[in-house]
Amino acid sequence: LSFHDEMRRAIARDEFFVVYQPVYSNKTGEASGAEALMRWQRSNGEWVSPDIFIAAAEAEAMIIPLTRHLLSLIVRDSADWQVPAGFHLGVNVAAEHLQDASFLDDIRQFARHMALHTQQLNITLELTERSLIGDPQTVISKLEELRSEGFRVAIDDFGTGHCTLSYLQTFPLDYLKIDKGFVAAIEQVNGETPVLDTIIQLSHKLALQTVAEGVETPLQFHYLKQRGVTFIQGYLYARPMRSEEMINWLKNPP
Numbered sequence: 001l002s003f004h005d006e007m008r009r010a011i012a013r014d015e016f017f018v019v020y021q022p023v024y025s026n027k028t029g030e031a032s033g034a035e036a037l038m039r040w041q042r043s044n045g046e047w048v049s050p051d052i053f054i055a056a057a058e059a060e061a062m063i064i065p066l067t068r069h070l071l072s073l074i075v076r077d078s079a080d081w082q083v084p085a086g087f088h089l090g091v092n093v094a095a096e097h098l099q100d101a102s103f104l105d106d107i108r109q110f111a112r113h114m115a116l117h118t119q120q121l122n123i124t125l126e127l128t129e130r131s132l133i134g135d136p137q138t139v140i141s142k143l144e145e146l147r148s149e150g151f152r153v154a155i156d157d158f159g160t161g162h163c164t165l166s167y168l169q170t171f172p173l174d175y176l177k178i179d180k181g182f183v184a185a186i187e188q189v190n191g192e193t194p195v196l197d198t199i200i201q202l203s204h205k206l207a208l209q210t211v212a213e214g215v216e217t218p219l220q221f222h223y224l225k226q227r228g229v230t231f232i233q234g235y236l237y238a239r240p241m242r243s244e245e246m247i248n249w250l251k252n253p254p
């Protein structure tokens with residue numbers, strides 16, 4: 001069986017599920033939202049890492065069906081949600097999907113279904129820099145339409161791509177998600193992390209809000225907070241968790 005066929009079968013057998021990682025806001029001191037992350041456990045109990053199956057899905061023309069499946073799983077989960085109004089839900093979107101003609105319809109249908117189930121959510125589309133290469137005008141107009149409808153746009157894994165920085169001025173964006181590699185470089189409060197500091201200053205100049213990823217230690221947390229990073233995501237605050245677990249966690253956060 002090819003990976004492509006295995007993924008099709010795994011969708012049919014309901015082997016994929018979604019975990020949600022809460023994100024902390026330095027403005028409110030509370031959870032501001034969560035990122036949806038896909039997981040696959042085969043019926044024999046074996047786990048397939050998302051790094052493997054997302055890359056395989058992208059390589060084998062399965063990323064669009066897999067993302068549609070992800071969206072339907074989130075809709076299913078959200079039937080039980082009681083989240084605060086304005087809660088942000090981050091969803092990872094692949095370049096191929098963003099550039100496909102089906103993209104706007106898929107995202108709008110998802111938002112309509114979510115609106116039937118839960119309070120007003122701010123759906124945030126997490127794009128990688130790679131998504132912005134290609135036909136910029138078409139991508140810009142899609143993102144502008146979605147933003148005018150209330151969706152937010154984040155650049156994920158910021159600083160690891162191969163784009164020139166000029167896209168930051170031409171694409172309609174709300175958030176920069178600082179890649180965890182830069183956060184891992186923080187080792188002492190008065191230490192030097194010149195690239196990270198420059199990314200934070202750049203985002204302030206561009207009036208973009210920042211999300212730091214992979215925050216694992218109190219030292220990293222304070223360092224980022226001191227420098228004006230708006231949102232913190234990482235194991236220190238919360239691990240990715242199943243939907244029911246997140247709902248309980250939100251009632252009683254740290």
Ligand code: G
Binds near residue numbers: 037038039050051094
């Ligand atoms: O979730 P982390 O646990 O290990 O995910 C590893 C990688 O897989 C990350 O780069 C993450 O962005 C990506 N990933 C996880 N879930 C999804 C998803 O639903 N869609 C896409 N496109 N990427 C995902």
Ligand code: G
Binds near residue numbers: 092126240
């Ligand atoms: O979509 P993105 O590439 O940003 O995916 C986030 C990835 O980071 C996921 O794989 C998630 O499981 C992982 N992650 C979340 N918090 C932490 C953390 O504190 N440390 C590390 N190493 N990884 C994290």
Ligand code: G
Binds near residue numbers: 049
């Ligand atoms: O690894 P992390 O804490 O980010 O995963 C959150 C939950 O997702 C775990 O509690 C577990 O149920 C499930 N999970 C996702 N990927 C894996 C994996 O590779 N191994 C195991 N044991 N659990 C995983």
Ligand code: MN
Binds near residue numbers: 035092126156
């Ligand atoms: Mn992401």
Ligand code: NA
Binds near residue numbers: 177179180213
């Ligand atoms: Na990221």
